[in-house]
Amino acid sequence: MKGRMIVLDHYQGREAAALMEDGRLIDLLIDADAPRPGAIYRAIADRPVKGQGGMFMQTPDGTAFLRQIKGLRPGQPLLVQVTGYAEEGKAIPVTERVLFKSRYAIVTPDAPGLNISRKIRDEDSRDLLLGIAHEVMAGADMGLILRSSCEGAEAGEIAEDIAAMYDLAVAVMGDAEGGAEALTEGDGPHAVAWRDWTEEAQVETFEGSFEAHGVLDAIDALADSYARLAGGASLYVEPTRAFVAIDVNTGADTSLAAGTKANIAAARDVPRQLRLRGLGGQVILDLAPMPKKDRPAFESALRKALREDGIDTVMAGFTPLGNYELQRKRARLPLADLLAEVAGGGAQ
Structure with a gap:
């Protein structure tokens, strides 16, 4: 279907929202068991982390970590807000700058x-x-x-x-003042869609709308590391323990400009791929071969796509081997982990 569409439904019993443009999945939100970004706690200071200027905090949902705090004593209550999702085995990231x-x-x-x-x-x-x-x-x-x-x-x-x-x-x-308590729970997918997807769009809210508008098929496709790009190029998105590796391929194009065209197509789509898959941290792009004179065009396309993406991402630049590095905020749960959680019967 042509145009912009917001689809509000449930996925495996969980509240979910999808943003589609011309039948293509642009963004996807599925509720998780983890504390939602934006949730506000009255947390209790537990113990400082020497050398990092931070403090572990006690919350009803587990340990949180507050960075760069001064003058906070163990046992003292403080209002904090969840800023993102915690990596496995780590504390919930929070800030004292509540919005x-x-x-x-x-x-x-x-x-x-x-x-x-x-x-x-x-x-x-x-x-x-x-x-x-x-x-x-x-x-x-x-x-x-x-x-x-x-x-x-x-x-x-x-x-x-x-x-x-x-x-x-x-x-x-x-x-x-008081003990550790959750004061707000943060916005769920439907509320976030209403809050942040503000451009004019058709809105579908009927039960089964994910299936009717192809969202379920798009989610299934994200289980594969392969993604097709414009012009016949492709990329593979493969998370490892240390970083996310993205391999860009030219496909059947054998022209002299094939590498440049594939890399620019990748630059335009990488933020969407990372967003949909819920991936962050260090990202390394193994680009197709291209002349150094074409690097500014690649970086310009990537910068524009990241600006429209909205998730904090640092463009670290080219490595000596010609790869390109990004450092991206972990603003989402990895989709693979979330789908495994859903399959495990943790529906709310």
Whole structure:
């Protein structure tokens, strides 16, 4: 099907959401047993980690790790927010910089001030949004960021969203004393889809919509390391214990520019492949042979794709052997682990 579509359904009994464009899977969210990113805990400081400036924290869902903390004593309660998924055998990553994020607004308790996304450039729109923000946040000592999704939205919806996030922030930030407790559980896949997939799209919510729109077939295809690229090229995505290896192949193309074309096609699709497969950490791209003069074009295509991807990724650059390295935030659970969890009967 042509166009952009958001499909909200369940996968093996778990809440799930898929973003499709022209029948192609662009993003996939499946609920997991692990604490959700965005969940907020009242955690208890346990023990410091010497040399790292961090602290292990006690939460109802297990041990968390807070980086670069000063002045925190063992036994002291602190509000923290989950920033991502923990690697196997490691503590839940958390931050003390708590944010309350919704479709239109982000309330920032520790950063006062009213800000509007730079992507909104129309001065009349910015003035209108600033007026809404001042009206709803009057007298508040917290900060507010209005997201780019506010452009074109109804003023009433924006005001309601700001008020809901502010009320939640006041309630949570005022509950900082006591034992270890989960204060919010974080957004599930359907809420995240509503919050972050804000471009105009057809929305399907009926039971069985994953099957009807090809999402199940796309998930099955992700079990294979092979992925076809534009122009007949292909790549293989193979996670190891130390890093994710991506091998780029030219296919049947034997022209002088085959390597460059395959590598640029890979650059455009690698962020999507990593996102769908839930892979992060160190990523090494074994590129097809191409002249050094074509490297800037490859990096430009990769930079653009990563900017649209939205998951923090550092472009570390070329190695002496001609491979390309990335360092990517572990913002998702590996899909293979999640599907194994689902198959093991851990449905919520």
